[in-house]
Amino acid sequence: xxxxxxxxxxxxxxxxxxxxxxxxxxxxxxxxxxxxxxxxxxxxxxxxxxxxxxxxxxxxxxxxxxxxxxxxxxxxxxxxxxxxxxxxxxxxxxxxxxxxxxxxxxxxxxxxxxxxxxxxxxxxxxxxxxxxxxxxxxxxxxxxxxxxxxxxxxxxxxxxxxxxxxxxxxxxxxxxxxxxxxxxxxxxxxxxxxxxxxxxxxxxxxxxxxxxxxxxxxxxxxxxxxxxxxxxxxxxxxxxxxxxxxxxxxxxxxxxxxxxxxxxxxxxxxxxxxxxxxxxxxxxxx
Amino acid sequence: xxxxxxxxxxxxxxxxxxxxxxxxxxxxxxxxxxxxxxxxxxxxxxxxxxxxxxxxxxxxxxxxxxxxxxxxxxxxxxxxxxxxxxxxxxxxxxxxxxxxxxxxxxxxxxxxxxxxxxxxxxx
Numbered sequence: 372x373x374x375x376x377x378x379x380x381x382x383x384x385x386x387x388x389x390x391x392x393x394x395x396x397x398x399x400x401x402x403x404x405x406x407x408x409x410x411x412x413x414x415x416x417x418x419x420x421x422x423x424x425x426x427x428x429x430x431x432x433x434x435x436x437x438x439x440x441x442x443x444x445x446x447x448x449x450x451x452x453x454x455x456x457x458x459x460x461x462x463x464x465x466x467x468x469x470x471x472x473x474x475x476x477x478x479x480x481x482x483x484x485x486x487x488x489x490x491x492x493x494x495x496x497x498x499x500x501x502x503x504x505x506x507x508x509x510x511x512x513x514x515x516x517x518x519x520x521x522x523x524x525x526x527x528x529x530x531x532x533x534x535x536x537x538x539x540x541x542x543x544x545x546x547x548x549x550x551x552x553x554x555x556x557x558x559x560x561x562x563x564x565x566x567x568x569x570x571x572x573x574x575x576x577x578x579x580x581x582x583x584x585x586x587x588x589x590x591x592x593x594x595x596x597x598x599x600x601x602x603x604x605x606x607x608x609x610x611x612x613x614x615x616x617x618x619x620x621x622x623x624x625x626x627x628x629x630x631x632x633x634x635x636x637x638x639x640x641x642x643x644x645x646x647x648x649x650x651x652x653x654x655x656x657x
Numbered sequence: 658x659x660x661x662x663x664x665x666x667x668x669x670x671x672x673x674x675x676x677x678x679x680x681x682x683x684x685x686x687x688x689x690x691x692x693x694x695x696x697x698x699x700x701x702x703x704x705x706x707x708x709x710x711x712x713x714x715x716x717x718x719x720x721x722x723x724x725x726x727x728x729x730x731x732x733x734x735x736x737x738x739x740x741x742x743x744x745x746x747x748x749x750x751x752x753x754x755x756x757x758x759x760x761x762x763x764x765x766x767x768x769x770x771x772x773x774x775x776x777x778x779x780x
Contacts, residue, residue, distance in 0.1 A: 441740040445761040446669040452766040453677045481762055488742075545744075 380405055426494070433491045440484050447477050479618055486622040489549065490605070493629045498546060504539040505547060507576055507583055507654075514551050515574070518559060527562050527570030534577040540654050546630045547654075553623040554587050554650050560616055561591040561648065579653065586651040593644040602640070603628040611644070627652075659777055660684045662703040664694035664720065665738070666712050670761075681770065691715025695723055698730050705776050708755075710739040710746065718749060725754040734776045738769070 384401050451474045453459055455467065462470065492498045515529060522529050540547075555572075562570035568590065575586040594602060598609040606621040631638040631652045642648035661683045665671050668689070675685045686701050688694035691712040698706060706724070710717035717737065724730045734756040739746075747758045756776055759769060774780045 441762045442667040443669050445740070446667065446673040449670075449677065449766040449769070450673040453673075453680075456767075459677075459680060485762065 379408065433487055436487075441481070444477060444481050444484065448474070448481065451477060483620045483622075486620045486626065489626050490622055490629075493546075493626055493633065496633060499543055499633050502541050502543055505542050505544045506537075506539050507547065507551075507585060508533050508537050510544070510548055511551055511555075511574060511576060511585070514548070514555055518555055521559050522572075525559060525562070525570060527559060527572060529572045529574065531574045532576075533574075537576060537578060537583065538656050540583050541657050542634055542654060546634065550627050550630050550652065551585070553627045554585075557623060557650075558587050558589040558591070558648075561612065562589040578656075581657070582653045582655050584651060584653050586649055588647065588649040590647040593646050593648055594640075594642040595644045599640075599642060603638075658682065658684045659705070660686065660701060660703040661773070662686045662688065662694065662697055662701060662706045664688040664691065664706065664712065664717070665709045666690060667709075677766065677770075678773075689713070691717065691720045695720050698724055698733065699727065702729070703733060705773065706733055706735045707738045707773075708735055710737060710741050710750075718753060721750065721753045721755060736772060736776055 380401055384397065388397065451470055454462060455470050455474065511531070511533075515531065518529075555574075558572045559570075562572055571590045573586075573588045575584075575588075577584055592611050592615065594609055595611060598607075601607045602609070603624050605625045607625075608619055608621040612619070628638050631654070634654060636652055636654040638650070638652040640648055640650045659682075661678055663671065663675055663678070663685055665674075665687075666689050671687050671689065675687055678685045686697055686703060688697050692714040694706070694708065694712070695715065697703075708717050708720060712720070717739065721735055721737075724733065724735060731754075735754065737750045737755045737758045738761055739758075740761050742760045742763075750758045757772060759772060761769075764772075771780070
């Protein structure tokens with residue numbers, strides 16, 4: 372800002388010398404301009420500080436609220452689990468049905484709180500300090516293994532195509548894990564198309580110049596064209612998704628994009644309604 | 658009957674989980690703040706301590722540090738049961754001598770009970 376001020380003042384002085392003969396008038400203009408620039412600088416600095424403070428307070432508030440919400444949710448969850456197990460007394464079929472509804476809703480609330488915690492952490496940037504060499508191949512394979520029961524239950528075939536000798540990436544492992552988890556989880560949820568086709572997901576990992584590109588393609592619902600520009604927005608959920616998956620926080624893709632951006636990468640997608648979607652991201656190797 | 662000291666300031670969790678532990682056949686001693694937790698650990702000599710981190714009067718780490726410094730309590734296994742999930746806290750807890758670090762919201766009741774049984778040498 373100081374350099375800009377010096378530059379502007381010098382330029383005005385130069386122009387003044389060229390067009391005006393009265394040195395007093397030039398000095399007055401330069402003085403006036405300097406004062407105006409000081410005021411503008413002060414206002415801008417103040418507003419930056421206020422915004423930063425507001426962001427810090429917001430993050431702190433969300434963090435406290437989410438942590439305070441987690442404890443009662445845990446109490447509920449464990450108490451319901453104890454009841455469902457039948458160890459505290461016999462539970463009849465109708466009671467079990469209601470307990471399962473309670474458990475499902477409690478879990479949903481827990482997931483939402485977890486997403487809010489992740490958003491806060493991504494936004495304050497505190498989780499991006501410790502970079503290490505990470506194998507995206509190992510991370511992706513471990514997650515696919517974890518998701519196997521869901522893939523089988525949803526009748527989805529998952530294929531992986533990975534370049535040989537894929538280099539590791541200097542990044543933050545637990546953040547990339549969140550990204551991969553979100554993208555695979557989304558693909559599984561939305562690969563189930565309306566017309567009963569067998570779900571298919573393809574994961575591609577390949578080296579592209581000095582980057583690694585990850586791609587995940589599904590043959591599912593696709594994203595309606597009018598919704599595509601909002602897809603990475605906080606809390607946004609596409610209309611066709613709401614019909615098949617009524618529950619969801621709408622934070623997954625927002626978190627995913629925020630993490631990739633903070634790690635210096637790029638993310639995007641292509642999609643056609645009724646045919647499927649491909650999400651991709653690129654990360655620099657070093 | 659094995660004795661478990663449960664140091665947790667959340668009343669609902671104390672009631673719900675305390676009841677479950679009693680039903681599983683354990684004697685449960687409750688402390689709602691860090692200072693009381695430390696005092697009861699010395700007096701009651703439990704077989705296991707379940708310790709939250711954000712506690713009134715004394716933070717969980719302070720309690721853990723003192724438990725591991727005192728001769729009479731340093732052998733008691735301590736499981737941290739918290740909702741703080743930063744890796745820094747996990748590292749610090751293990752460094753101070755905690756047996757394990759469980760994030761409440763990420764563990765099912767069954768999983769927590771299994772960890773408790775392991776800590777007590779029952780499985």
